[in-house]
Amino acid sequence: xxxxxxxxxxxxxxxxxxxxxxxxxxxxxxxxxxxxxxxxxxxxxxxxxxxxxxxxxxxxxxxxxxxxxxxxxxxxxxxxxxxxxxxxxxxxxxxxxxxxxxxxxxxxxxxxxxxxxxxxxxxxxxxxxxxxxxxxxxxxxxxxxxxxxxxxxxxxxxxxxxxxxxxxxxxxxxxxxxxxxxxxxxxxxxxxxxxxxxxxxxxxxxxxxxxxxxxxxxxxxxxxxxxxxxxxxxxxxxxxxxxxxxxxxxxxxxxxxxxxxxxxxxx
Amino acid sequence: xxxxxxxxxxxxxxxxxxxxxxxxxxxxxxxxxxxxxxxxxxxxxxxxxxxxxxxxxxxxxxxxxxxxxxxxxxxxxxxxxxxxxxxxxxxxxxxxxxxxxxxxxxxxxxxxxxxxxxxxxxxxxxxxxxxxxxxxxxxxxxxxxxxxxxxxxxxxxxxxxxxxxxxxxxxxxxxxxxxxxxxxxxxxxxxxxxxxxxxxxxxxxxxxxxxxxxxxxxxxxxxxxxxxxxxxxxxxxxxxxxxxxxxxxxxxxxxxxxxxxxxxxxxxxxxxxxxxxxxxxxxxxxxxxxxxxxxxxxxxxxxxxxxxxxxxxxxxxxxxxxxxxxxxxx
Numbered sequence: 001x002x003x004x005x006x007x008x009x010x011x012x013x014x015x016x017x018x019x020x021x022x023x024x025x026x027x028x029x030x031x032x033x034x035x036x037x038x039x040x041x042x043x044x045x046x047x048x049x050x051x052x053x054x055x056x057x058x059x060x061x062x063x064x065x066x067x068x069x070x071x072x073x074x075x076x077x078x079x080x081x082x083x084x085x086x087x088x089x090x091x092x093x094x095x096x097x098x099x100x101x102x103x104x105x106x107x108x109x110x111x112x113x114x115x116x117x118x119x120x121x122x123x124x125x126x127x128x129x130x131x132x133x134x135x136x137x138x139x140x141x142x143x144x145x146x147x148x149x150x151x152x153x154x155x156x157x158x159x160x161x162x163x164x165x166x167x168x169x170x171x172x173x174x175x176x177x178x179x180x181x182x183x184x185x186x187x188x189x190x191x192x193x194x195x196x197x198x199x200x201x202x203x204x205x206x207x208x209x210x211x212x213x214x215x216x217x218x219x220x221x222x223x224x225x226x227x228x229x230x231x232x233x234x235x236x237x238x239x240x241x242x243x244x245x246x247x248x249x250x251x252x253x254x255x256x257x258x259x260x261x262x263x264x265x266x267x
Numbered sequence: 268x269x270x271x272x273x274x275x276x277x278x279x280x281x282x283x284x285x286x287x288x289x290x291x292x293x294x295x296x297x298x299x300x301x302x303x304x305x306x307x308x309x310x311x312x313x314x315x316x317x318x319x320x321x322x323x324x325x326x327x328x329x330x331x332x333x334x335x336x337x338x339x340x341x342x343x344x345x346x347x348x349x350x351x352x353x354x355x356x357x358x359x360x361x362x363x364x365x366x367x368x369x370x371x372x373x374x375x376x377x378x379x380x381x382x383x384x385x386x387x388x389x390x391x392x393x394x395x396x397x398x399x400x401x402x403x404x405x406x407x408x409x410x411x412x413x414x415x416x417x418x419x420x421x422x423x424x425x426x427x428x429x430x431x432x433x434x435x436x437x438x439x440x441x442x443x444x445x446x447x448x449x450x451x452x453x454x455x456x457x458x459x460x461x462x463x464x465x466x467x468x469x470x471x472x473x474x475x476x477x478x479x480x481x482x483x484x485x486x487x488x489x490x491x492x493x494x495x496x497x498x499x500x501x502x503x504x505x506x507x508x509x510x511x512x513x514x515x516x517x518x519x520x521x522x523x524x525x526x527x528x529x530x531x532x533x534x535x536x537x538x539x540x541x542x543x544x545x546x547x548x549x550x551x552x553x554x555x556x557x558x559x560x561x562x563x564x565x566x567x568x569x570x571x572x573x574x575x576x577x578x579x580x581x582x583x584x585x586x587x588x589x590x591x592x593x594x595x596x597x
Binding site (some may be wrong): 162164165167168169170171172173174175178183186187 | 319344366417
């Protein structure tokens with residue numbers, strides 16, 4: 001084993017620990033029961049582990065409704081981010097228009113704008129437009145957060161599809177729209193699905209905007225923030241754990257395409 | 268089946284002129300090769316005919332119909348692309364059927380055409396495969412089959428063989444000629460490879476700097492080039508051009524030069540000898556000017572040898588040194 005290999009492996013170890021350690025701590029605390037919350041060192045697998053914490057968390061009033069809200073918001077976000085982002089990405093990839101680069105930068109800049117500054121004006125506007133405290137309203141906000149990724153990622157997806165394929169479709173009888181639907185979309189689909197799931201996860205994890213823009217129809221994150229601050233520790237961990245699981249699962253499912261998203265070839 | 272008329276087509280990108288007011292007639296069922304070095308405008312012209320690019324001025328007529336304003340799908344043509352552009356998400360069968368399906372052909376006709384073109388290009392065993400499971404040559408065949416399946420009035424080919432390795436290219440070239448002769452489709456074929464153009468085409472149009480230098484049969488292009496450029500571009504090794512005292516250029520093909528006895532011709536000093544088997548290629552100087560000679564068969568000639576040469580008089584092509592244009596015989 002060479003030195004380089006050693007450094008490489010320990011690098012993998014550090015990064016894995018960076019990601020896995022918090023997840024393990026939360027998981028261990030979630031199933032450890034009330035007694036083991038403050039125990040240290042943590043046992044690798046908590047003796048007398050119990051799913052009571054998770055069960056009683058799920059029994060809290062409103063958790064299921066909040067989960068349903070979260071799913072609804074995330075699905076709406078996913079749909080809107082793709083429906084708006086993919087055409088924008090296609091335009092960036094295929095047309096040379098004045099200001100294309102500026103547009104790219106501006107799309108990214110929206111992420112640099114702190115949501116906190118917008119919170120109050122947004123709340124006022126949302127109340128005025130009648131979307132305050134609705135899943136649709138939160139999804140609108142989440143779509144703005146997910147759109148930059150959707151636009152830029154789908155732009156690079158479309159860029160990777162040879163223009164010649166589209167031209168062949170035109171020559172063999174397709175209109176521009178038909179060529180996009182029959183040739184470009186099927187080829188970009190795996191990447192678009194990955195982008196959609198990423199939008200879902202962004203929405204699922206988001207807590208600040210969701211807390212500000214809802215009162216009764218809280219998403220799961222916002223609901224937990226409001227309710228669990230008064231609860232015993234092991235319940236808080238149980239909630240945290242159940243929040244993480246879907247995100248980790250989804251990211252795991254689309255991990256291959258996420259590499260492509262960041263411009264690393266996945267061949 | 269249809270003839271094609273290119274009427275004053277020009278194309279400029281910003282300030283640069285890619286095509287300068289071209290006129291070109293292609294007869295029904297004719298195979299025309301557009302030949303020229305990269306950047307000569309041949310691909311641009313083909314894409315304008317296809318409707319993938321818009322001309323700055325001029326008209327394109329296919330079968331007597333002005334198609335200048337029509338999108339590619341309405342022009343009644345098919346195209347084979349340089350990188351094949353076979354749809355990766357469709358099986359070979361669906362690739363071949365693509366154009367027919369889009370034009371709303373009935374199932375019987377689609378099935379019949381897929382069977383016929385797949386047979387023509389020996390693709391029957393691969394109909395249910397995806398393009399990723401095929402070799403480059405097979406993908407090339409799929410691209411040709413897809414184009415022929417729609418029975419186009421006009422077939423456009425953009426360097427279709429350039430991505431194949433040398434041996435496969437020779438095979439495909441012969442196969443293509445056979446298949447296209449059988450189909451009898453009017454074909455415009457873009458290539459930078461002069462042997463390909465010579466081997467396939469009924470007529471060749473040599474393009475240079477966005478203009479047509481010469482149009483003619485392969486034999487005319489080869490033996491009676493209209494300009495110095497054509498003589499230098501077509502043929503390997505290219506035509507020799509020797510400057511004479513009266514300001515003319517004597518164009519002579521390397522294989523149209525004979526060895527003669529001492530004192531009876533041009534004095535020639537050999538600097539490189541390349542025995543190629545069928546030919547012996549000599550490079551050297553005569554009167555201080557570079558000259559290449561291709562002698563049939565094998566010859567025991569040493570580097571540095573002094574020889575005497577005689578160009579065959581009926582093969583000499585006289586050119587004006589200043590304009591680079593051929594001078595009418597006389």
